[in-house]
Amino acid sequence: MQKKARKTRRQLLASKAAVQQQLINKANALTNPLETLDKFHEYITTDYTIKLSCIRAKDAQPECLSWIFDIMERNMKDMYEQSTWGWDAAEKQAELTEEMAWYLIASCNDKFLGFSHFRFDIDNGDVVLYCYELQLESEIRRKGLGRFMMSALESMAYQNQMLKIVLTVFKRNLSAIQFFYTLG
Ligand SMILES: CC(C)(COP(=O)(O)OP(=O)(O)OC[C@H]1O[C@@H](n2cnc3c(N)ncnc32)[C@H](O)[C@@H]1OP(=O)(O)O)[C@@H](O)C(=O)NCCC(=O)NCCS
Structure with missing residues (x-):
């Protein structure tokens, strides 16, 4: 009897895993997860009209990829170097371009202003x-764009039946911690 119950639990776990994998595959099969979320296509500040787009990392143009590697290094290299992880540019580039990687990109007149690398996982x-x-980019901070992009990620998560958003942040990145706390 006990053996049978254990098997049933195993089966339940297996079918849960299969359903989860289906959700991930379905989300990853989309051409553009932002497409139907019209209110996240544009963000307007006093100085900028910012366009948001969502693409797979593997479809990103070379100039977009090189800007992404560049801003990562400018914004984060010091913090990685001060951590036990250290900064490994090749490893970071590989992570940023893995098959499952998506980018939410904020740009204005072909100038890249911000990005999020995210995955359905x-x-x-x-x-x-x-x-x-x-x-x-520092010029666009504290103008609500980070909050707007997080809302766009939340909506894409919700639309694709993801249970939550997960992220990690360095303990010493106090401004980012403050930002994420403010967002709840
Ligand atoms: C963290 C980051 C994404 C925040 O984006 P942002 O567009 O500047 O943030 P928002 O303007 O949407 O801020 C929303 C709220 O978060 C809080 N907040 C944002 N930045 C803050 C900071 N530097 N210090 C304290 N609170 C901050 C504020 O309450 C702010 O609301 P307010 O401006 O009305 O007071 C941006 O500063 C950034 O790219 N930083 C460098 C890279 C980085 O550290 N990324 C996080 C790695 S996980």
Whole structure:
């Protein structure tokens, strides 16, 4: 009897995993997860009309990729170097261009202003939208764009039946911690 119950539990776990994998595959099969979320296509400040687009990392143009590597280094290299991880440019570039990677890109007149690297993934047994990066140029910070991009990620997570958004942040990145706390 006990053996049978254990098998049933195993089966339940297997079917849960299969359903989760289907959700991930479905989300990853989209051409553009932002397409139907009209209110996140544009963000207007006093100085900028910012366009948001969502693409797979593997479809990013070379100039977009080189800007992404560049802003990562400018914004984060020091913080990585001060951590036990250290900064490994090749490893970071590989992570940023993996098959599952998506980018949410903010730009104005062909000038890149910010990006988020995210993935639809399974984390600790839950389907999640995993936010690997949220990086803005300094000129556009504190104008609500970070909050707007996080809302766009939340909507894409919700629309694709992801349970939550997951992210990690360095303990010494106090401004980012403040930002994420403010967002709840
Ligand atoms: C962290 C980051 C994405 C925030 O984006 P942003 O567009 O500047 O943030 P917002 O303007 O949307 O801020 C929303 C709220 O968060 C809080 N906040 C944002 N930046 C803050 C800071 N530097 N210090 C304290 N609070 C901050 C504020 O409450 C702010 O609301 P307010 O401006 O009305 O007071 C951006 O500063 C950035 O790209 N930083 C460098 C890269 C980085 O550290 N990324 C996070 C790695 S995980």
